[in-house]
Amino acid sequence: MKKLWLIIALFATTLLVACQSTSKIKIEIINLQAQRTSMSFDLEVTDPDEELTPNLITVVIYYDGKEITRKSPSLSNGEYSVTFDGLSIGYTYTVNVYASYDGKNHKMASSKGTTTTLGGSETEPKLIQTIDDFKNIKNDLTAYYKLMNDLDFENANFQNALGSSAFNGKFDGNGKTIKNLKMEALTTYTGLFGYNKGTIKNLVIENVTLNLKSSSQYIGILSGRNAGIVENVTLKDSSFTTVFSRTGEIFLGGLVGYSEPSSQIKDTKVENLTMSVTTSGRTEPYVGLLVGRAKASKISNVESSGTLTVNSSDTSYIGGLIGSLDNDYQVKSKLENAKSTVDITVDVTVAITLITENKVDAPASVYVGGLLGSNRNSDIYYAYANADILIKNLSNNAVIQSDDDQLAVGGLIGSSNNVVTEGLATGSITLGEVGKEVVTAFEDIYLAGLIGYQAPDRISKSVSLNFDINVIGTTLDTLRVSNVIGNNVTANAAYFGGTLQINDVSYEGQIVYNFANDTIVTLDNLELDGEALESYFESDFVNAILDQILVN
Template identity: 25%
Template sequence: MNIKKRFFLVVALLISALLLGCSPVAEKETDENESGVRVQLNIELARTVMPSGFLNATYTLTGIHSGESRVLISNKSAADLQSQTLWLEGGTWSFSLDAYADSVKIATATLPNQNISSSSSTLTFTFTGVTFDYATGTGGANVTLTFAKTSQVVAATAQLCNIDGSENADFALKTLTPAEHSDSLQKVTFTDTNIPSGSYLLVFYLYQDSVKTMQIGYWREIVNVAKGCESSTVINIENLNTVYSITYVLNGLSWAEGFTAPSSFNSSQGVTLPVAANFTNGTAFGGWYTKSDFSDTEIKSWNAGDYTDNVTFYAKVEKSTEGVSHDWSYPTAEPTLTWTGEGTLNNPYIITTSQQLADFAYMVNNGTSYSGNYIKLGADIDLNYGSTVTDASASYIQWKPIGGASKAFEGNFDGANHTVKGLYINSSCSYAGLFGYVSGSSAVVKNVSVQGYMKVTNGYYVGGVVGKIAQAELKNCANKVEINATMGSGSEYGCGGVVGYAEGSFSDSSNYSYEYVTNCANYSPVTANMTASYALNVGGICGYDDKFASNLKCVNYGNITGTSASICNAGGISGYMLCGSASNCENYGDVTVTSSATCYAGGIAGRIYYYYYNYYNNYYSSINNNISSGAIKGKASTTSYTGGIFGYSEVTTSTSSSINQYAYAKNNAFYGTVDGTGTSIYLRGIGYSSEASAKYQSCNYFISSSGATASGVGGSVGTFKLATDQISAYGSTTLDYTGTLLEVLNAWASANSYGTWLAGTDGWPVLSGITWRK
């Protein structure tokens, strides 16, 4: 741990006078007859822990002007210096301020070549990185921090470092245990009885969690140790020094080898941002901005207190310098490929520019599947550089998706945690998204985020990341593209925030494959409508899950809206599941469905369906171990099925054989509201099920004020008022588990090998392992 990288250290090394709380006082009145330039002194003060037995520091100020050295102030305390006014003749001066403790010089601060030329000036002295002249030997330190219990400090560490902030190998990081200090205060204490004499920097780190990942602040203290003495103090912190993060969007630039950009700061720090020399292609660098369209003022650095929150800086890049270009066009003929690599696992094709990404799309759309090849992003890609694409505009460059219809991408695409920004589609597009179609058991799209806007007409498969995915894998992807789609005529089409249509496969009872959408997130609103007399399927993660398509550890924050002239299925995770599943997922978006016929609206899925064929026997849909909130609204001209977890669960057969499996829904919780309109209205805290399948749905829990006129489904179903309330049985059923919502969710999850639930910041349970957490 190199603390020097964590903060910029400017310390005034003042001694025990500071322990008395020295601070600037009013200026001293001066004689009207004084002549020359009026000079006010200022000394940067900081707390310092001193060993017992040391006297107050005194200061002597010496000035050199025109070759002559003069003692301007002698033997003054810190408080005296703060009130001291000098009158000096104009010209160039050099100053030296010496600090003494017990007649021994302990520090010197200099100000060379100061131009004293205005009617008044201020001299500011700081002391940095000095060493006290102590006798050789060891001493001790006992430093206590106190802070409000409302700070919620759960864990703390401390380390004694060199005075310049660098790590001292002789001192290990110590884990401290917060203890009671009073009714309103906590404390942590650092102690060590065997410290070599000298000056050190003691740094405390404070955390809100026991595993020390959620740092809320730190405190720095200079500790001066003398032989045979103990340095001790109690420091009361009124406001914790919160650490904020810095995020850089490089827009195609690359850091120079060995350079590490500042990644955090606190409100007491100023920060200098990286410059052109810190990039390998720095001649293209045009400055840092806080807006992605560079409409604000360029930021070069900031002073302490200018920023008091996490901040993102966008690098402006000149369009055509040193190989970095944001100009691009979709090829009209097979392009000359300029990316590097060989397409292998260890040496993948590397795409770093928007033109290279467009060339890649052309190759796939013209029959190159890249089956067995590996493609990787080497930088963020901006498809409409300098613009924030949030609506429709003729000035934006339109994207042509990668793959579609009979031309699918079948390789391995790794976004390497980069973002494709400015994705814009405003057209009739059957397969719409960054990718149009991804297919094959070895095909993967992973680790990529997309941002932008899509207005699609006649869309069959519409998703922010992928329009349609079949027997392939989609993982670690996030959608921040706002989607507005008018769907084409068809019965199996879908619109989703991440993927429109996800499909597994089967040929008989022993030959089938799953399709996985894993660890994905949607942050943007998804709006879809269908004017023809076909079913509309719309979801936050996936519009339509078909034939063993599985959503695992996914989260939706966007509001989902579906409007149809016929049946409409909409859910926070999936609109429609036909032998599909959702497990360990979360939905925080509102779901609103409007249908001229029948509608199905659910917090996780609109409709879950088990359709029986001979080779389907023993397979089923399932919604297990999920949580949902928000407002779920089903508005239908005829029948409205609206549920906190799913709208409707059903079973259908095509033969006379007995059915062995149904649609499962277990260990789900809902704490939003449900509402519906129609000639027949079915409102449920969890969901509505046909009589045959209800017995396969149990251990689900919902808030008792969810708005449901008849809550729950068959089996052991519980109600609760708050997350901390005890679960109570619904109707005459018996609960499988007892306790609070968090306790009963974890009891079922543990017994059935599902994800673990934790207490969220708002008190409601959240799943562990969800990466895309707001």
């Protein structure tokens, strides 16, 4: 009997050994990093017999003994990695790794990690001390950040690491500087922050070279697109160059390409920016030293300075500060306490028009202003522009054309249809070059010291000061030129000093010059004397600028 039990025991032992796995598979959890709302780590997999694939590995995350979610790892270049998003802040989680082989599911590894509270509030921000820290913002787009040191990119190529994802956090630049950037790589939203839906404040950006030769729609050195808040940001001593063709609208701003409804920009400036934009085909650019286009936005206490050169081939909106300030249905944009000092050169040659049934669908329109190219259904309070504007070429060479292509150029605004209160403009407009016919096949031309074309009368308490307009070598059918407003509207606006010259002949006030029959109609504008000028404005913002001009 004892022999029988011994035989049975030996048989059972042999069977157990035979059933046990002889696999050499091992898995370890390494490089575990817990962020505020995510956890990521790598798996070190030892699999000499190549028994595993990613779908045979399952990673499960638990909180307080309850499963939260599970997934298989990603495999790239032989490396296994796992990321769990959507976790709670300040929670300790358990991670288990399971693998299926030999017909069974085996628990291979376990680890714990606690999500951080760092970056969850303004008093406990994530600290940015290195360039790598800055690039890692992409790993947590909703956190609070604070820049602790100047960051020098040493002219290395910079690519927006956020891609098409938006920054929804809070970034406090802490008065520090990010400098020496090169932006040459094409991304969905070109800019330091790409698409901003959060808050960016207290930051200086210096010596950036942006040079793009590939098509993109949203381009700005800070952000290509802004739906958040930009506050107390300075961009200085930088250059912005684009050369490409893209059918439709593009938004090019020195700081922000497109500022969308409900966004804000305040206490912000652009200093000494050289901006050059070249487009071709059916590309319609919105171009400004601060913002390309702002829609239903609030913008206050802003300024810009630099040079702006635009070579385009279609409808264009060009402003020393903002290309176009627009409404969004019933919501207006509002611009307050704004100024720009700029040299603008424009060359437009239309070669292709959109044609339906042998008719041009829309005329070509070019709007140029020292402050704004266009103001559409938005309100402007207390603004100044010192602009020297040169229209170097304006032609339409398309086979089939509209009969009402338009150019509107103003020292302050090119074209406006809404409120402008207490605006001041100095500088000059030059249309043409000696010995060259500059304008061909553009029918409606408006040049003015304040606003090229204003409809209806919504301007008040505004002045062009010592503003010079010079038309050279141009023989248009009709040209409308004014010290104040180009078209014939009644306005609470005036001028002080300045000159109007057409082909070396001087005029005053507002004139409509018909070259076809050499007739001139002169309209009266209000000319101020020195005493009236000094007491004309009420706002402290404009009066401070005027006092400085008069002293100099």
